[in-house]
Amino acid sequence: MCKVVACLWITFLTDLFQGTDMALNNPEGSGNGYPQRRGWRSSCGKRRFKYSDLSLEIIKYLTSLSWVGLPEQLGVRRHLKTCVTYHEKFQLYDLGVNHPFRGDRFVKSKAFFDEKGLFQSTNVVLMEPKPASKDDLLKVHTEDYVNRIYRLAELKKPYDIDTPVSSRILEGARFIVGGVIAAGTAVFERRVNRAVALGGGFHHAGRSYGGGFCLFNDIAILIEHLREKSNLKRALVLDYDVHAGNGTSDIYYSDPGVLYISLHQDPRTIYPGRGFIHEIGSGEGEGYNVNIPLPMRTGEKAYLHALEEIFLPLAEEFKPELIIANGGSDAHFADHLGSLGLTAKGFFKISRTITAAAEKICGGKVVLLVGSGYNITVLPYCWYALAAGVAEPDLTQDVIEDFFPAPHDPWQNMKQVETVLKKLKIVLRKYWKSF
Ligand SMILES: [Zn+2]
Numbered sequence: 473m474c475k476v477v478a479c480l481w482i483t484f485l486t487d488l489f490q491g492t493d494m495a496l497n498n499p500e501g502s503g504n505g506y507p508q509r510r511g512w513r514s515s516c517g518k519r520r521f522k523y524s525d526l527s528l529e530i531i532k533y534l535t536s537l538s539w540v541g542l543p544e545q546l547g548v549r550r551h552l553k554t555c556v557t558y559h560e561k562f563q564l565y566d567l568g569v570n571h572p573f574r575g576d577r578f579v580k581s582k583a584f585f586d587e588k589g590l591f592q593s594t595n596v597v598l599m600e601p602k603p604a605s606k607d608d609l610l611k612v613h614t615e616d617y618v619n620r621i622y623r624l625a626e627l628k629k630p631y632d633i634d635t636p637v638s639s640r641i642l643e644g645a646r647f648i649v650g651g652v653i654a655a656g657t658a659v660f661e662r663r664v665n666r667a668v669a670l671g672g673g674f675h676h677a678g679r680s681y682g683g684g685f686c687l688f689n690d691i692a693i694l695i696e697h698l699r700e701k702s703n704l705k706r707a708l709v710l711d712y713d714v715h716a717g718n719g720t721s722d723i724y725y726s727d728p729g730v731l732y733i734s735l736h737q738d739p740r741t742i743y744p745g746r747g748f749i750h751e752i753g754s755g756e757g758e759g760y761n762v763n764i765p766l767p768m769r770t771g772e773k774a775y776l777h778a779l780e781e782i783f784l785p786l787a788e789e790f791k792p793e794l795i796i797a798n799g800g801s802d803a804h805f806a807d808h809l810g811s812l813g814l815t816a817k818g819f820f821k822i823s824r825t826i827t828a829a830a831e832k833i834c835g836g837k838v839v840l841l842v843g844s845g846y847n848i849t850v851l852p853y854c855w856y857a858l859a860a861g862v863a864e865p866d867l868t869q870d871v872i873e874d875f876f877p878a879p880h881d882p883w884q885n886m887k888q889v890e891t892v893l894k895k896l897k898i899v900l901r902k903y904w905k906s907f
Pocket residue numbers: 713714715802844845
């Protein structure tokens with residue numbers, strides 16, 4: 473009954489605001505990929521009156537109700553918040569004193585976000601997730617593999633030399649995966665505008681294997697959750713991590729419902745040694761696995777150029793219903809494990825590019841998973857840049873700071889990257905009209 477009343481209200485308000493230019497993708501918007509809300513104008517363009525505060529309050533109230541099917545022609549989605557998932561238990565995912573993946577990344581980033589006032593923003597809501605259940609994990613992973621990890625956790629034995637396991641680590645992993653499920657579901661069901669899942673992006677885990685600090689592939693778990701629960705048909709995964717996501721790639725290698733695009737450092741120079749141009753997918757999924765290997769010391773301009781040249785046209789042609797982007801700060805120029813040349817401002821631009829593409833292609837439905845990074849000093853700056861790029865439409869890149877100043881002569885490799893893109897486009901031409 474309430475739903476009917478709300479829908480009647482929305483219909484009434486739609487009529488009331490016909491002729492306004494509140495719609496998203498307003499070509500006269502702010503120029504940063506987001507629209508600017510304006511007052512009601514008459515057909516001759518002269519401002520007649522500003523909509524009343526009462527009407528605005530009603531719209532805000534209605535859009536806060538998760539069960540209301542939101543009429544996007546109203547443009548009221550702008551009032552929905554971006555959720556950021558965080559739980560203090562995330563820090564249990566601490567792989568040891570001498571390990572590059574420590575649990576303090578979560579605490580330090582959360583403190584930095586607080587310092588920057590991210591959670592005080594009217595655009596942002598903090599969401600505390602529940603842990604993922606064993607059934608959630610089994611949506612992607614084999615029973616043998618999941619049971620093995622649970623057994624290793626009890627015995628406190630590592631999965632491999634890089635990937636220790638304990639009951640604390642398992643608990644941390646389940647909370648992080650739970651955060652990714654909660655964030656992605658909230659976006660897909662339009663309860664929030666966009667989402668940032670802190671800690672997410674365990675892209676090295678396949679169906680029956682882990683490794684590279686990863687136990688469970690949260691990206692695939694989210695996709696399978698949404699396929700089952702919300703009939704998701706087409707998802708685009710953009711992997712902006714410095715490492716190729718061999719796990720995600722393997723899981724969807726022959727699946728045309730998931731377009732996997734990965735930008736990463738040349739696999740001949742970094743773990744996991746996968747992600748070459750010729751790894752294009754197989755069977756029905758041939759053409760849906762796209763790798764952009766970037767030479768060591770590729771700089772920000774060249775990285776962003778590659779992103780725009782491949783990701784944007786493919787996203788437009790594939791028309792996903794949801795974009796999931798995973799990575800973190802390990803493509804930063806000061807990262808200890810990677811050798812690419814991004815700065816915090818570059819991460820902000822990545823985040824903005826993804827968000828603007830989602831606005832254009834899939835009603836803004838994007839979830840950003842932010843978990844990697846192995847220089848703890850720069851990590852909070854980069855994670856903030858990524859989160860703010862999604863959550864704060866009015867923020868300009870001038871306010872994004874970096875702990876280190878950008879390199880005087882930023883590594884670029886533009887020519888080498890152009891060569892890679894040329895080769896890749898020749899391969900992609902067989903499958904995609906855009907090239
Ligand atoms: Zn990585």
